[in-house]
Amino acid sequence: MGLLEENRRRQRQRFVEPQAAVVGGKRSLGAEIWRHRWIYVLILPTIAYFIVFAYLPLVGLQIAFKDFQVFRGMWESPWVGFEHFQTVFSSEKFPQLIRNTVVISLYRLVFGFPVPVLFALLLNEVRHLMFKRGVQTVTYFPHFLSWVIFAGIVINILGPSGIVNTLIMGAGGDRVNFLTNPDTFQAVVVGTGILKEFGWAAIIYLAALSSIDPQLYEAARVDGARKLRQIWHVTLPGLRPVMAVLLVLSLGTILDAGFDQIFQLQNGAVLEVGDIIDTYVYRIGLLEAQYEVATAVGLFKGIVGLVLIVTANYILRRLGQRSIW
Structure with a gap:
């Protein structure tokens, strides 16, 4: 009986509990993310790559509008417009x-x-x-x-x-x-x-x-x-x-x-x-x-x-x- 109860509990966790996350006929965003969590883990290195090498360097574009001085740094250099x-x-x-x-x-x-x-x-x-x-x-x-x-x-x-x-x-x-x-x-x-x-x-x-x-x-x-x-x-x-x-x-x-x-x-x-x-x-x-x-x-x-x-x-x-x- 113990093994039967354990199987029923696992089935309830797999099918009954996820349905409780469905609101108005649609699954909630948090439940969807958790459901596909391993897919997000797989694409995480790609997202991190683009953030580090594609988006963070955009901060340096302000140099185009400044009189860049190496010793004062990017943030302290004066603005010169266009x-x-x-x-x-x-x-x-x-x-x-x-x-x-x-x-x-x-x-x-x-x-x-x-x-x-x-x-x-x-x-x-x-x-x-x-x-x-x-x-x-x-x-x-x-x-x-x-x-x-x-x-x-x-x-x-x-x-x-x-x-x-x-x-x-x-x-x-x-x-x-x-x-x-x-x-x-x-x-x-x-x-x-x-x-x-x-x-x-x-x-x-x-x-x-x-x-x-x-x-x-x-x-x-x-x-x-x-x-x-x-x-x-x-x-x-x-x-x-x-x-x-x-x-x-x-x-x-x-x-x-x-x-x-x-x-x-x-x-x-x-x-x-x-x-x-x-x-x-x-x-x-x-x-x-x-x-x-x-x-x-x-x-x-x-x-x-x-x-x-x-x-x-x-x-x-x-x-x-x-x-x-």
């Missing part, structure tokens, strides 16, 4: 920085955004499983290399004494300075960036392709649609929501042309076309200790990115596409 923003916007170099950053980012968006989609479509048609896995592994492996390593590989290939120039000179041609020529530097930046990341970006599209209902392809084949028609009428509409979300996220980083890559490949000969906002912030913020100006530029970038994301997301919602929120 003086540093006026300094940045009135600088003769600022339009060039904006132009270089936007041009490189737009090139990446126009030429780089379709590449993972096309690669995923081609790889999805491969039926030999081992070959498919091998190609996918080789293409997304560069993503795990830092730009310090990958830039060294690029220099060994495209540098003055690199593989490409060795072949050109062996064929009787003249040496081409890909990395020191302003006419070719942006193309090298965009091309190497696409080469490094397209395999990793294709993983998302491959996952989306696996979720498309196979019966749609069967119906298309019954209607007489060949492979290209199936891709156009079934595959691409299935990828459209994912492409829309990734496009919105890409627009949010339009003023982030890739500091790591350009910092490694940049040199004095290509500053006219290769100097972007992030490299400028690095020079004036860390090398010249103008922390206020660097913070003002960073805040400007964040505001522009926020406006672009909100605007693009609003347009997608009006068009009936899947959006971020």
Whole structure:
């Protein structure tokens, strides 16, 4: 009898007592939190990460509105209003920085955004499983290399004494300075960036392709649609929501042309076309200790990115596409 009573007590705790927390047909917030407590415990490290590294640093944005003095500290430094923003916007170099950053980012968006989609479509048609896995592994492996390593590989290939120039000179041609020529530097930046990341970006599209209902392809084949028609009428509409979300996220980083890559490949000969906002912030913020100006530029970038994301997301919602929120 003791064991029977214990089982009844446990069942009462599991089914009867939680029902007592239901008020007006809905479970109370405290009961719901307690019910899913282990899920909250699992996401707690992620929440802590964003609080420490994403939200607490926002306090430092006040430096952009102060005459920051190191020995007096951030809180005791005097306020100067928008003086540093006026300094940045009135600088003769600022339009060039904006132009270089936007041009490189737009090139990446126009030429780089379709590449993972096309690669995923081609790889999805491969039926030999081992070959498919091998190609996918080789293409997304560069993503795990830092730009310090990958830039060294690029220099060994495209540098003055690199593989490409060795072949050109062996064929009787003249040496081409890909990395020191302003006419070719942006193309090298965009091309190497696409080469490094397209395999990793294709993983998302491959996952989306696996979720498309196979019966749609069967119906298309019954209607007489060949492979290209199936891709156009079934595959691409299935990828459209994912492409829309990734496009919105890409627009949010339009003023982030890739500091790591350009910092490694940049040199004095290509500053006219290769100097972007992030490299400028690095020079004036860390090398010249103008922390206020660097913070003002960073805040400007964040505001522009926020406006672009909100605007693009609003347009997608009006068009009936899947959006971020």
